[in-house]
Amino acid sequence: MEANSVKIQNKRIAKEVRLLKKLPPEMLFGKIEKTYGVVVRIEIQSSLIKSELLNPDIEKLYFEILLTQRFPLQAPQVYCKTKIGYPTIDDKRDVLEEIIHKEWSNTMTIYETIQLIPQFVADLLLKMHQDDEIKSIGKWHLGQSYPIKEWGVGCFKVREETETLDGFQYHDRYIAVYENSFFLFEPDRKQKTMATLLTVATLCSLEKIVRNLDMPDYVTFIWRKMENQKDQWVLKVEIPNYVECINLIVKYLKLLEVSVQKKYMKKRKILASEVNDKAIKKTNESMLLQHVEEAEKAVDELINNKTVKNLMDSYQKAIEYYSALDNKCYEDFLNRMTNLFKREEIQKALSQPDEEEEKVEEASSQNFSPSLNDTQDSNSSDQALEQEGGQERQEAPGAEIPKE
Known part of the structure; x- marks a missing residue:
């Protein structure tokens, strides 16, 4: 960052901190400086959530607000860190616009945004209760770097296979599996703890998982082709702990009430x-x-x-x-x-x-x-897991989930 930009950002953050100290006692905050920006952590007492649909076991809700290195020229990003429903939204989706219900401008403070979070949670719980659909809530920022450790046990180190005119190439990748989402990352060459988000897709749009019995580590994920897509997204990867990965995906699909078929060839x-x-x-x-x-x-x-x-x-x-x-x-x-x-x-x-x-x-x-x-076919030794049902769309590589 240029010296002038750093000065502008420091001045703005200092102003934000002064305002945050005026939050009601039911709201607490903390500020942590990271290499990729400043993270403001928010703790909100459940008593501020005016909804009978909130799980009574939840006493506090946690959110994080990321101020990137381009803040205040770039909007902050707001992440929910508490499982408040199913499927969860604590999967790094940015819910800022759903909270403020308008396009962000640099005149809007973090203090104002935090004041609107309790109503956002109440509205979200009602929406989940009515139609159990959260696919249009929030967005992911493709091309942005994330700390890879924050994705937890659902994160797997893999090698992606791509075909070129000269043959095949293999690239180090990470995939992260969440309750309703599938993420593909590229490791950061300079910062080993970071990875760049390449693609996001919903699990409900996953059409097939194919595994070859002769090379069980090699797994092919095939997503359903959507109306706005030219081709299906087909991801071929080598996963050392493929059993754990596939079992986790099947587990989440069943929780989403998506029928799963297992076929042997x-x-x-x-x-x-x-x-x-x-x-x-x-x-x-x-x-x-x-x-x-x-x-x-x-x-x-x-x-x-x-x-x-x-x-x-x-x-x-x-x-x-x-x-x-x-x-x-x-x-x-x-x-x-x-x-x-x-x-x-x-x-x-x-x-x-x-x-x-x-x-x-x-x-x-x-x-x-x-x-x-179980179905039988000739001249093949592949094992496939196929799923039926599911209404959510697929996101093509390099594109964010479109909002409805």
Whole structure:
């Protein structure tokens, strides 16, 4: 920043701080200087929210106001940091315009903006209660840098594959998965803790997730083509901890009441002329994978002591098979086994005797029953997760979510 710009900004921030000290006792603030700007943290007592829809367990609400290095020539950005409904809006979307209900001007102070937050929360809760739609609330700033650690456990380091005239190129990326949103970031070369936001899309517009059984780390995300788009957005990435990533996406889709289908694509039949040592070994592998698929399907349809133990046995055989061949595919099944044990309903099923099977099935299907279906096709070894339903739009790469 130029010396004159720094002087103007410091003078304006000093003025803002003097005004913030006049906030009512139910509102507290703190100021933190970061490399990417100044962050003003706001704490608001729930008693200021005039709405019966607010969760009574919430005693305080937290917001952050980012003053970028171009402030006051550029508008501040306001982020909600408290989960006040579902799907949440604490995903770095800027809700400034929804709070002030007009275009921001540099004559408007932060003090004025904060005074309007309680009414914004009350209006948001009412809107969620009426139609459960928040897709038109707030916006993201593509091209802006964010601290990558702030995206939490839903953030995964990946490598993106892109096709060029000379072949394929691979780029380091981060993807972040939130309850209703999917983000793609490019790491900052100068500041390792920062990453630039490249693309945002809604989870409801995700059409398909494809994973190749031969290279399980490689995952393809395909978004539904929207009216204003020329092509579908197809993202091909290598994800070391792909199981955790896909499970998290499926979990959020189910919470959004989006039907999820799991499909397995079988290999073609082996011809008699192909029966040799190598073909026999491949046949054994195909049978092993088929048993795993059938066991996974059985658990998807009914969770009880018998189906879970059968799936565990299938995973164990796959681990032993690939380990003996020194094939890294064993890591995939080891991860599947580990994630299976982490599921609460699986632990419950293992602890129940056989006569409790119906109760376990009933408990695992409450609130949501995803549609799971196995289909077969030839000449393919891909595994795909497909979803049906969902009305939210997709955001093309390089474009923000349009407001309705």
